[in-house]
Amino acid sequence: MLNTEQASSLHTELDLYALPELVDAFVQDQLQAVQAVQAAAPQLAAAVAAALPRIAAGGRLIYVGAGTSGRLGVLDSVELYPTFSWPQERALALLAGGRSAMFVAVEGAEDDGPQGAADLAGLQPDANDVVLLLAASGATPYVLGALRAARAAGALCLGFANNPGAPLTAQADIGITLDTGAEVISGSTRLKAGSAQKMALNTFSSALMVRLNKVYGNLMVDLRPSNAKLRQRALALTMRATGADPLRAAAVLAQCEHHVKVAIVALKLGLTVAQARAALDAAQGSVRQALQHPS
Template sequence: MGTEQISPRYRDIDAWAPGEVLDAMIEGQLAAVAAVRAASPQIEAATLAMVERLRKGGRIVYAGAGTSGRIAVQDGAELPPTFDWPRDRLVLLMAGGEPALLRSVENAEDDKVAGAATITDHKIGPNDTVIGIAASGSTPYTIAVIEAARKVGALTVGIANNPGAALASAAEHGIILDTGPEAIAGSTRMKAGTAQKIALNLISSLAMIRLGRVYEGLMVDVVAMNEKLRRRSENMLRRLTGAADDAIRSALSEANGNVKLARVLLAGLDRAAAEALLTKHEGHLRPALAEILGG
């Protein structure tokens, strides 16, 4: 059953007791997790293919319309502060542009010409990965983005919630999150949206782990833009090294807040040598430390 279909089970939901309504909607959220679990092999394959492009300097491109587009933008917007992902290697394509993030833009999701044009406008190429997301899998704007991206050699990933979705077929890597009909028919911000957000969390987080931006379960590439994150950076180094607070703050200062660089400085290297070591290991802290500390 598709995301737009009406489920007989929920026909009288407006007459149910509040607790019953909540139970039904919570059950839907659990179903969203199950749908993502079933698509895990496809998610893994798409992510590993993306990582290979990113290692060549490619960009991550998110594309969508309406609720799906907003979910995609949310995931992408978190990458720079969480993993210090370069903003010039992130492209967020939303049908209707920025105004559509806060309100509906009439007919934007049907604009195939605008979708295809964004690929040219942003000079998308073979090293880039374009992730298109649409609950129905039939959104013209998003399909046009994926088709145009594929023509220029970009890696394409299509995420949809309906089996047989055109978006998944248009992409090199199609991912179906089969969540079925919603408790409120057609309201795909519910379990379909949850499944989409989970899938994007998995894709982006696995990619960042594979690219060396996570070490011992810590966000070692986090950008300390406020006091909370500065404390987090200090706590990470305290956990990783056991060094004194003064030494940690000094290392972070010398490293301009970069936790990975500070960690190598605390191992005894000067800044130039520490930077060279991290460059040699493509930013991966584990093999860098293994080279100088052993183990």
């Protein structure tokens, strides 16, 4: 039996727990998710290193999964645009059962390996694409079908599973095992198995975006705000990075459509918005390099 399907020996009378004890059992068990991601850190670093040149060459991130794993892939993909201005057409997600499966379980969809292959092939992957394949069991047919299609196209395949020795991690170019063990509620991989997947995806994509010059120091500077809250955040980030007063920072942000990167370079170097954009282009989008070597 898979580790994720085992019954926990620690909570055999879970239904009898007093409420504080019940909540504590769930919270404490989540700590194992953190430990599982920590143990997989070398593989995550290798995945970022392998993905970077492909993505820098124009490749896409393609997430594939079923059920909870698939929904977590969708979540990571859609958050890249508001956080890092990553183009939406370069962060795609395939969920077994289609878009409606995001909200309502589509029974049997995860067992359809040929459909997984067809869905992936429909995106016309190539050698620059990076395919992130997610399955708690590590053996979901839909995901394995997508893996076969991705490998046939020469894409980089990253396999995320919560069981050691899973077919998914064995067949991927880089296997990332998040060994979270038995769940508090037997077999419910929406618990710590899902938490570990969320953390691993977040770590991978965030580290990749740092390497793609989407961050200056530890500031989220490639933000393009689309609402009032994000415009306030853009203002705060610009002020922190430059020391400019609110009026000056707001004025420059307005000139550059609230693109924080451009505002920082313009303010720190005393450039026009057009000159700041040119400096960033010459520095491949790196704020640090633009500041150190203005053109």
